[in-house]
Amino acid sequence: MKLSAENVTKEFIRKTGKSNHFSAVNDVSLTLESGRLTVLNGRSGSGKTTLLNMLSGLLSPTKGRITLDGEDIYALDDKRLSRLRNQRFGVIPQGQTAIHSLTVLENILLPFSLYRESGEAEQKYALELAERLGIAQLCEVRPAELSGGELRRMAIARAVIRRPSVIFADEPTGDLDDENTALVFGFLRELSAQGSAVFIVTHENNAAGYADEVYRMNGGKLEISE
Amino acid sequence: MKSLTLKNLLGRPVRTAALTALAALLSFAVFIGTMIVLSLGNGLDSLEARLGAEVMTVPYEAATKKKFEDVILQGMTGYFYMDKSKLDEIAALDSVGDISAQLYLASTGSNCCSMPVQIIGFDPETDFTVTPWIKKSGGGQLKELDIVVGSDLNAFVGDKLSFYGVECNVAAKLDKTGTTYDTTVFTNIDTIDRLIQSSLDKGMNDFKNLKPENIVSCLLINSADGYSPEETMNDINLHVKKVKALRSKNMISGISSSLDGVSGMIRTLIIAVWALGVVILLLAFTMSVNERRKEFAVLRVMGSSRSKLAGMVFKEALSVCIAGSAVGCVIGLIVLIPFGGAIEQKLSLPYLLPGPAAVLMCVGGTLILAAASGAAAAVLSAWRMSRIDTGLVLRGDN
Numbered sequence: 001m002k003l004s005a006e007n008v009t010k011e012f013i014r015k016t017g018k019s020n021h022f023s024a025v026n027d028v029s030l031t032l033e034s035g036r037l038t039v040l041n042g043r044s045g046s047g048k049t050t051l052l053n054m055l056s057g058l059l060s061p062t063k064g065r066i067t068l069d070g071e072d073i074y075a076l077d078d079k080r081l082s083r084l085r086n087q088r089f090g091v092i093p094q095g096q097t098a099i100h101s102l103t104v105l106e107n108i109l110l111p112f113s114l115y116r117e118s119g120e121a122e123q124k125y126a127l128e129l130a131e132r133l134g135i136a137q138l139c140e141v142r143p144a145e146l147s148g149g150e151l152r153r154m155a156i157a158r159a160v161i162r163r164p165s166v167i168f169a170d171e172p173t174g175d176l177d178d179e180n181t182a183l184v185f186g187f188l189r190e191l192s193a194q195g196s197a198v199f200i201v202t203h204e205n206n207a208a209g210y211a212d213e214v215y216r217m218n219g220g221k222l223e224i225s226e
Numbered sequence: 227m228k229s230l231t232l233k234n235l236l237g238r239p240v241r242t243a244a245l246t247a248l249a250a251l252l253s254f255a256v257f258i259g260t261m262i263v264l265s266l267g268n269g270l271d272s273l274e275a276r277l278g279a280e281v282m283t284v285p286y287e288a289a290t291k292k293k294f295e296d297v298i299l300q301g302m303t304g305y306f307y308m309d310k311s312k313l314d315e316i317a318a319l320d321s322v323g324d325i326s327a328q329l330y331l332a333s334t335g336s337n338c339c340s341m342p343v344q345i346i347g348f349d350p351e352t353d354f355t356v357t358p359w360i361k362k363s364g365g366g367q368l369k370e371l372d373i374v375v376g377s378d379l380n381a382f383v384g385d386k387l388s389f390y391g392v393e394c395n396v397a398a399k400l401d402k403t404g405t406t407y408d409t410t411v412f413t414n415i416d417t418i419d420r421l422i423q424s425s426l427d428k429g430m431n432d433f434k435n436l437k438p439e440n441i442v443s444c445l446l447i448n449s450a451d452g453y454s455p456e457e458t459m460n461d462i463n464l465h466v467k468k469v470k471a472l473r474s475k476n477m478i479s480g481i482s483s484s485l486d487g488v489s490g491m492i493r494t495l496i497i498a499v500w501a502l503g504v505v506i507l508l509l510a511f512t513m514s515v516n517e518r519r520k521e522f523a524v525l526r527v528m529g530s531s532r533s534k535l536a537g538m539v540f541k542e543a544l545s546v547c548i549a550g551s552a553v554g555c556v557i558g559l560i561v562l563i564p565f566g567g568a569i570e571q572k573l574s575l576p577y578l579l580p581g582p583a584a585v586l587m588c589v590g591g592t593l594i595l596a597a598a599s600g601a602a603a604a605v606l607s608a609w610r611m612s613r614i615d616t617g618l619v620l621r622g623d624n
């Protein structure tokens with residue numbers, strides 16, 4: 001499995017000097033592969049999230065293509081692309097992203113229940129993941145009662161519940177303490193060892209130790225670190 | 227796992243309850259309003275059926291001083307008389323077909339009634355308006371001193387009521403008509419002769435020196451074949467002195483026009499309430515969905531298609547509106563049935579609740595209207611949520 005960005009550019013409308021649009025991501029090419037963990041560093045505002053959103057099927061590029069095993073994913077209609085995201089991609093978004101009217105377990109099962117596919121096997125796997133991430137005792141609790149670290153671990157379990165081919169994590173440790181940070185990176189490393197492609201965006205440098213590749217974003221341009 | 231819609235609704239009980247209450251209130255207003263309009267129309271039809279004759283003839287004075295109208299339309303009591311010779315005189319006219327005389331008397335209160343009641347005597351030999359109605363209500367031939375009571379009177383078959391010292395037996399109770407006839411007592415002409423005689427004997431009648439056998443109050447007339455009611459009315463007014471012939475239709479038209487007024491007002495009110503309600507619902511849905519923009523963005527990230535998200539917003543709105551509407555209709559029914567009498571009095575117009583089929587249709591219509599309004603109010607939020615820019619929403623707390 002290969003997910004590639006081919007010369008992608010994303011322009012947003014914004015008055016900058018004479019021009020009324022600017023490129024948040026500028027002519028970037030990048031490939032994510034099964035079993036590899038890729039880290040993207042870079043300052044805040046450099047275009048990391050924009051690139052991640054394009055790769056994960058949430059934001060269509062202004063120029064260039066995103067291909068999954070050679071197929072342009074933005075050539076799909078919204079229904080198909082949504083289904084693809086649901087089945088093949090797992091996204092751990094920035095910030096807190098719990099659905100408040102659902103319990104922790106229901107949140108974890110959401111990618112299945114959106115398409116009414118959550119059965120006993122899925123339930124069992126959700127509990128396993130919760131166990132693995134140390135939030136098993138919180139399964140029946142509402143997200144409002146969880147700490148930041150616990151919420152992030154819930155979001156991770158939710159992102160990986162469908163055993164996706166590609167896992168995207170946007171600043172997964174931004175608001176976590178060292179212990180939680182190590183736990184999260186360790187888990188993501190484990191998933192890539194099991195065959196997923198993992199893409200981690202972070203402005204911290206401590207993720208590099210877990211990575212197969214490290215890139216750096218600078219004003220919308222991609223540079224290879226080291 | 228229960229549906230996400232249900233969980234979202236139950237997960238925010240206060241908001242859900244408020245929206246449901248709003249939908250209930252709107253549906254209540256529409257349901258009650260429609261039922262009142264229907265009941266008024268139904269009451270008018272019923273009155274027309276009860277009048278039962280095309281032309282009514284009363285003493286000239288009774289017509290000009292509105293005494294007759296007050297009795298028939300306003301539910302006041304009254305009596306007025308003309309010589310029985312008028313009956314023969316009018317019956318002899320070519321344009322007159324069926325004709326039957328009635329005698330009026332007002333009681334001064336009796337054990338059934340907190341207020342004086344109107345007593346109407348009819349002639350079983352010629353009557354064509356009251357007898358069919360008694361039959362329909364399950365009564366039979368009236369014997370001497372038998373009376374038939376309107377449905378709103380507090381008297382029942384087998385009871386004994388006394389008027390001017392004469393004891394009468396309640397032989398039948400009439401079906402509800404929604405008109406002033408519901409508080410009227412009917413009897414045959416022999417019995418009312420005795421009651422009038424007794425009122426004269428006791429000096430409790432405004433008239434003196436009457437012979438009950440020689441008087442009539444009102445003549446009910448259908449035109450003969452080949453004549454229109456209009457021609458019959460004109461014929462009588464032209465050829466018979468000291469009487470006034472009236473067309474039943476024209477009498478009712480006064481009611482009919484004030485009924486149109488009331489109905490129109492209620493309709494305007496319903497539309498205003500509903501329009502306002504839809505605007506409030508629209509704002510409420512927009513706010514409630516806006517507040518959850520982030521959650522919708524997350525659902526999108528998890529693989530919801532645009533149409534799925536829009537469907538979710540719709541489903542929530544529809545569930546709330548239909549549930550609220552059902553509550554509103556039930557409350558409407560609970561209010562309508564016991565308070566029908568109060569509404570009738572306040573409006574002082576003929577008022578008759580339509581049958582169960584019409585009520586059910588009204589409930590169904592209200593539910594459909596509520597669902598449609600909910601859908602209309604949710605369109606904007608559904609569209610906005612389906613267009614949500616996940617990137618922008620989730621970047622919020624970068």
Ligand SMILES: Nc1ncnc2c1ncn2[C@@H]1O[C@H](COP(=O)(O)OP(=O)(O)O)[C@@H](O)[C@H]1O
Pocket residue numbers: 012013014024042043044045046047048049050051615617618621624
């Ligand atoms: N939807 C958008 N509309 C307009 N500007 C945007 C949008 N998304 C991101 N940007 C801008 O693009 C630039 C890159 O943003 P982002 O990719 O979020 O950076 P990072 O994740 O590296 O902090 C920023 O200047 C940001 O303000």
Ligand SMILES: [Mg+2]
Pocket residue numbers: 048049050094170624
């Ligand atoms: Mg970012």
